[in-house]
Amino acid sequence: MLTAVGAILRKDLLLELRTRESVPAMAIFAVTTLVVFHFALDRPTLAGDLAAGVLWVSFLFAAMLGLNRLFVAEEEQGGFDGFMLAPIDRTSLYVAKALALLAFLAIVQAIAVPAFAILLLDPSLWPVLPELVGVLLLGDAGICVVGALVSAIGIRTRARDLIVPLLALPLLIPVVIGAVEATAPLLAEGGAEPLPGRWLLTLGLYDAVFAAIAYAVFDDLLED
Amino acid sequence: MHGKGLRTLALLTALTLTAAYALVFFWTPNDADQGFVQKIFYLHVPMAIVALCGFVAGGIFGAMHLRTRDGRWDLRAYVAIHLSQILAVGVLVTGSIWAKGAWGHWWLWDEPMLVSFLIVFLLYATYQVLRFSIEDRERQARYASVFAVLAGAFVPINFAVVRMAESYVHPRTLGTTTGGMPGEMMLTFLIALAGMALLFVTLWKYEMASKNAVAEVRALRLRLLGDDDALPRRTAAPTL
Numbered sequence: 001m002l003t004a005v006g007a008i009l010r011k012d013l014l015l016e017l018r019t020r021e022s023v024p025a026m027a028i029f030a031v032t033t034l035v036v037f038h039f040a041l042d043r044p045t046l047a048g049d050l051a052a053g054v055l056w057v058s059f060l061f062a063a064m065l066g067l068n069r070l071f072v073a074e075e076e077q078g079g080f081d082g083f084m085l086a087p088i089d090r091t092s093l094y095v096a097k098a099l100a101l102l103a104f105l106a107i108v109q110a111i112a113v114p115a116f117a118i119l120l121l122d123p124s125l126w127p128v129l130p131e132l133v134g135v136l137l138l139g140d141a142g143i144c145v146v147g148a149l150v151s152a153i154g155i156r157t158r159a160r161d162l163i164v165p166l167l168a169l170p171l172l173i174p175v176v177i178g179a180v181e182a183t184a185p186l187l188a189e190g191g192a193e194p195l196p197g198r199w200l201l202t203l204g205l206y207d208a209v210f211a212a213i214a215y216a217v218f219d220d221l222l223e224d
Numbered sequence: 225m226h227g228k229g230l231r232t233l234a235l236l237t238a239l240t241l242t243a244a245y246a247l248v249f250f251w252t253p254n255d256a257d258q259g260f261v262q263k264i265f266y267l268h269v270p271m272a273i274v275a276l277c278g279f280v281a282g283g284i285f286g287a288m289h290l291r292t293r294d295g296r297w298d299l300r301a302y303v304a305i306h307l308s309q310i311l312a313v314g315v316l317v318t319g320s321i322w323a324k325g326a327w328g329h330w331w332l333w334d335e336p337m338l339v340s341f342l343i344v345f346l347l348y349a350t351y352q353v354l355r356f357s358i359e360d361r362e363r364q365a366r367y368a369s370v371f372a373v374l375a376g377a378f379v380p381i382n383f384a385v386v387r388m389a390e391s392y393v394h395p396r397t398l399g400t401t402t403g404g405m406p407g408e409m410m411l412t413f414l415i416a417l418a419g420m421a422l423l424f425v426t427l428w429k430y431e432m433a434s435k436n437a438v439a440e441v442r443a444l445r446l447r448l449l450g451d452d453d454a455l456p457r458r459t460a461a462p463t464l
Contacts, residue, residue, distance in 0.1 A: 149370075149374065153370060156358070157354060157358050157367070158357040159353065159357040163350060166353065167350050167354070167371070169346075170343050170344075171347060171375075171378055174386075177389045178385065181389065202388065213373065213377050217374065220290045220366055220369070220370055221366070223363075
């Protein structure tokens with residue numbers, strides 16, 4: 001299974017590197033959302049709860065763009081057929097797609113977080129950077145675990161652009177709650193406060209539970 | 225023969241619900257704090273608990289469908305989910321009325337039951353859309369079951385997380401089944417809960433019987449008359 005996951009992941013990353021279909025759009029969308037928030041909230045700088053909320057909403061919406069495109073190559077160019085013919089575990093497709101999405105989100109955040117720090121954030125980001133990266137990874141994992149499954153459900157319906165966000169947004173509300181609660185103390189005005197361990201634990205548990213569920217049911221999406 | 229025992233079940237439901245709400249109006253004391261308004265609790269909370277269990281049951285039926293590939297499990301999941309969705313609307317409406325009566329606002333974001341039901345309602349609102357947008361019957365059932373499993377697991381997790389997020393701000397006293405409720409209130413609440421659960425089971429069985437009967441009639445018409453009209457039109461509901 002590991003080799004299959006590696007091969008599919010490599011294929012997806014290579015495809016993205018050559019066509020640049022998803023990541024640039026996601027990154028631009030995330031930064032644009034930050035700019036929109038500046039005008040919508042009419043604040044020159046943000047801190048604390050509000051900063052964490054704005055940051056995560058931008059990532060979530062950018063992730064929706066990636067989700068809509070995650071399986072497009074498989075669906076439109078016969079990738080599913082080729083995959084079904086190969087004698088490999090079907091779940092490896094899910095694992096590879098979730099990891100590819102994780103990589104996409106990490107690149108988007110590597111662009112959007114510095115932009116956020118320059119454009120909107122009031123407190124300095126440097127002292128809390130390691131903790132922030134940890135929280136980002138836990139939140140991203142939640143988005144990828146649920147997102148890859150929802151994307152696979154949506155891709156073969158007639159209304160895929162509608163169904164993917166309609167399913168993914170409510171399912172990801174616990175991730176938003178946990179990630180914002182965990183990020184807010186890091187961005188607090190007048191110096192970072194300690195990380196709230198219970199929210200990290202909540203995020204970790206959410207990731208683990210939905211990874212297990214997705215692992216169990218993904219097979220059933222690929223039967224015909 | 226479909227709907228066996230439905231008559232007894234319906235009578236039992238009517239009896240339990242009548243008894244429960246007779247007790248609510250004529251026996252239980254008014255809440256010391258909120259007065260008469262608090263009595264909506266005997267409608268709101270049982271509905272919420274039954275809807276929650278219905279969604280989880282839908283997930284279990286969905287898992288059974290994925291395991292056995294028997295269309296009847298998909299039908300069971302479909303009926304359980306859409307009945308729970310109707311109850312969820314009831315939960316939102318009664319919760320709103322309660323919040324207005326007790327606290328003066330139609331909506332309170334620090335009320336975890338109400339907030340998590342809104343999220344769950346929004347999620348399950350897509351269930352019918354998802355079914356309708358897949359034409360192939362077999363795949364529709366499979367994808368709907370995957371959704372049912374995913375969402376069924378999501379319901380309790382979501383509830384726990386939303387509760388955790390709010391518990392810092394407001395310590396909860398109302399709406400919990402423990403927490404020093406007098407004996408009369410507790411007993412009435414339990415009877416109301418049983419009545420609501422019975423109502424759910426009755427409606428579920430009733431709709432299952434109806435759907436099964438329709439499927440049988442259709443199969444007979446198709447076999448005896450070769451009637452093309454008997455073929456189901458495109459629908460979100462599962463057909464056997």
